[in-house]
Amino acid sequence: MKQLTVELGERSYPIYIGDGLLAQAAELFAQRGISAKSPLLIVTDTAVGPHYLEPLAAALRAGGYTVAAHTVESGEKSKSLAVLQDIVATALEAGLDRKSAIVALGGGVVGDVAGFAAASYMRGVKFVQVPTTILAHDSAVGGKVAVNHPLAKNIIGAFHQPELVLYDTATLRTLPPREVRAGLAEMVKHGLIWDASFVAWLDENAQRLLALEPEALQYGLFEGCKVKAHVVSADEREDDLRAILNLGHTIGHALEAVAGYGELLHGEAISIGMIGAAKLALRLGCDPEIYTVTKRLLQHFELPTRMPPHLDTDAIMTAMSHDKKFKEGRMVYIVPTAIGRVEINKSVQAELVRDIVNELKEEA
Ligand SMILES: NC(=O)c1ccc[n+]([C@@H]2O[C@H](COP(=O)([O-])OP(=O)(O)OC[C@H]3O[C@@H](n4cnc5c(N)ncnc54)[C@H](O)[C@@H]3O)[C@@H](O)[C@H]2O)c1
Ligand SMILES: O=C(O)C(=O)C[C@@H](O)[C@H](O)[C@H](O)COP(=O)(O)O
Numbered sequence: 001m002k003q004l005t006v007e008l009g010e011r012s013y014p015i016y017i018g019d020g021l022l023a024q025a026a027e028l029f030a031q032r033g034i035s036a037k038s039p040l041l042i043v044t045d046t047a048v049g050p051h052y053l054e055p056l057a058a059a060l061r062a063g064g065y066t067v068a069a070h071t072v073e074s075g076e077k078s079k080s081l082a083v084l085q086d087i088v089a090t091a092l093e094a095g096l097d098r099k100s101a102i103v104a105l106g107g108g109v110v111g112d113v114a115g116f117a118a119a120s121y122m123r124g125v126k127f128v129q130v131p132t133t134i135l136a137h138d139s140a141v142g143g144k145v146a147v148n149h150p151l152a153k154n155i156i157g158a159f160h161q162p163e164l165v166l167y168d169t170a171t172l173r174t175l176p177p178r179e180v181r182a183g184l185a186e187m188v189k190h191g192l193i194w195d196a197s198f199v200a201w202l203d204e205n206a207q208r209l210l211a212l213e214p215e216a217l218q219y220g221l222f223e224g225c226k227v228k229a230h231v232v233s234a235d236e237r238e239d240d241l242r243a244i245l246n247l248g249h250t251i252g253h254a255l256e257a258v259a260g261y262g263e264l265l266h267g268e269a270i271s272i273g274m275i276g277a278a279k280l281a282l283r284l285g286c287d288p289e290i291y292t293v294t295k296r297l298l299q300h301f302e303l304p305t306r307m308p309p310h311l312d313t314d315a316i317m318t319a320m321s322h323d324k325k326f327k328e329g330r331m332v333y334i335v336p337t338a339i340g341r342v343e344i345n346k347s348v349q350a351e352l353v354r355d356i357v358n359e360l361k362e363e364a
């Protein structure tokens, strides 16, 4: 088992990464002070539940926990206020009290909606992340929890850190290949924003990751989590530095919203958004190698680099204006300045972005 810590003073928490960790859930929950005197609620989805709900629930029951469960439909559309209401109803029926914990068993969708339920139920109860996708090496760490609005992604949410992240890499073996690829987009992002040597490793090990080769996977997840934990520890509430985790997201989130939260997976939208950010870097006079390496990496991972041409440019520009980085009348873009380095740029002209959005429709 590998372990690292998100350093947040008294609210610091461990991330455990290993094969078969679901079986150790009760012990690890108890170590983190999750009470066995109040019921737990596991939130999962219709694709994950059939595989992993019972093994997790059984491990927890064996350690003396009382466990209830709530299953949401698989997919981005479950990040909604309606689903949040349903989770709260199950929590009340199951008798969750202020000492209870809500456990997210699934990918980023379950993590975000269950996390927001934990942040708001009885004004906040404990939360545990049990990620089951590659993408969730990002979403399970850092405490951003949210649901979507039809006009804007993640616009109703909170910061609510988990007590622990229990990442059983054995669960990743049932991930559909498209989800494997989408998850690797956020791993590429972690390299591009922070660590040129990780970028080089990703470049060389793409096939091993796509094949879910255990050693490569654990290394990639650990390094990705390490970048994320470091940035979150430095700026938990995105006053400044944390915005770099949004590389590719300004365009990417707009694409997801305009495409109706279904056509493009989050990782796919972010892949296209990172091409957009690399194009922005080119236009701002940065080293062309940034664009070349970004595109090569994303192609290695068989991720999309071209925007679906039917998406309307005006609608995308409007959706971008709802971005949470838009403050005091200024749009903020995360722009690469070298491999493994980005800047938070507050002076990019909207017309330049519009050109890039149109170019993304033509990208090969
Ligand atoms: N909070 C954050 O910091 C943060 C960071 C990145 C992304 N996100 C959010 O995360 C979401 C995307 O997360 P995701 O890509 O994990 O999506 P997801 O949760 O929808 O999971 C992807 C798909 O795989 C299925 N699945 C999950 N685990 C599986 C498994 N082990 N075996 C078989 N099927 C499995 C799910 O049912 C779903 O169909 C987006 O909503 C994005 O906005 C949040
Ligand atoms: O944790 C962060 O900070 C991130 O930006 C991680 C992103 O990958 C993630 O998609 C996040 O949900 C985006 O947050 P938002 O604040 O832009 O909605």
Ligand SMILES: [Zn+2]
Pocket (backbone or CB within 6 Å): 138, 186, 249, 266, 270
């Ligand atoms: Zn993301």
